Amino acid sequence: MKMELIKFLGTPMFGIALSLLVFLLGTFLFKKSKGFFLFQPLFVSMVLGIFILWLVAKVANLDVTWVYKNLYKPGGDIIFWFIYPATIAFAIPLFKRNDIVKKYWLEIILSLVIGLSISVVIMYFVSKLLGLNNAGIASMLPQAATTAVAMPIAAGIHGIPAITAMACILNAVIIYAIGDWLIKIFHLKNPIGVGLGLGTAGHTLGSAKALELGEVQGSMAAISVVIISIVVDVVVPLFANLVHL
Numbered sequence: 001m002k003m004e005l006i007k008f009l010g011t012p013m014f015g016i017a018l019s020l021l022v023f024l025l026g027t028f029l030f031k032k033s034k035g036f037f038l039f040q041p042l043f044v045s046m047v048l049g050i051f052i053l054w055l056v057a058k059v060a061n062l063d064v065t066w067v068y069k070n071l072y073k074p075g076g077d078i079i080f081w082f083i084y085p086a087t088i089a090f091a092i093p094l095f096k097r098n099d100i101v102k103k104y105w106l107e108i109i110l111s112l113v114i115g116l117s118i119s120v121v122i123m124y125f126v127s128k129l130l131g132l133n134n135a136g137i138a139s140m141l142p143q144a145a146t147t148a149v150a151m152p153i154a155a156g157i158h159g160i161p162a163i164t165a166m167a168c169i170l171n172a173v174i175i176y177a178i179g180d181w182l183i184k185i186f187h188l189k190n191p192i193g194v195g196l197g198l199g200t201a202g203h204t205l206g207s208a209k210a211l212e213l214g215e216v217q218g219s220m221a222a223i224s225v226v227i228i229s230i231v232v233d234v235v236v237p238l239f240a241n242l243v244h245l
Contacts, residue, residue, distance in 0.1 A: 117235060191213070198217070
């Protein structure tokens with residue numbers, strides 16, 4: 001039975017089908033719950049996908065890491081490939097609202113660089129305080145970038161990309177859930193600042209929240225996803241080398 005199960009699941013279609021199934025279920029639950037943040041499709045997909053892989057490993061008496069690498073990953077990598085063109089598509093709002101970028105380009109870049117640098121240092125010391133090893137710390141540092149960018153950066157500094165992906169998704173879900181509350185608490189009025197903050201902290205879901213607030217906020221959020229990914233790609237490896245990760 002074990003060999004039959006492995007043979008049945010050991011094709012790329014398993015990873016593709018599992019990814020689509022859990023995402024569609026998450027979308028259904030999100031709609032039925034009228035936007036309850038814990039039913040965000042990305043979050044549901046992550047949790048349910050991990051559970052199903054664990055269940056398969058238990059039924060087949062296999063190591064769950066082996067199940068992930070050999071049964072899910074071949075198909076999952078095909079799904080993951082589409083993230084790259086989707087990420088590049090964030091350049092479209094950048095083109096549409098290049099008038100704002102041209103006017104405030106220095107403020108945008110400086111705010112993102114300074115903000116990211118401070119957050120990386122804080123994340124490093126918080127991770128140290130929590131007792132994470134070097135691999136765990138390296139996995140946490142790139143999470144300001146969108147998942148498609150953060151995972152390769154984490155791998156490049158000896159982190160664990162899967163942990164980085166989880167951190168990115170959790171960030172996005174939390175920001176989508178409490179974005180409105182944070183804006184009210186900190187009395188944020190400037191639409192450019194609001195958009196940059198939501199996009200940087202919440203990535204795609206943060207951009208979706210920003211779009212709900214207005215066109216300028218949505219455009220700035222999409223722009224920040226692009227720029228912050230570039231900044232993370234430069235700053236995080238330099239910082240990791242500085243602290244000898």
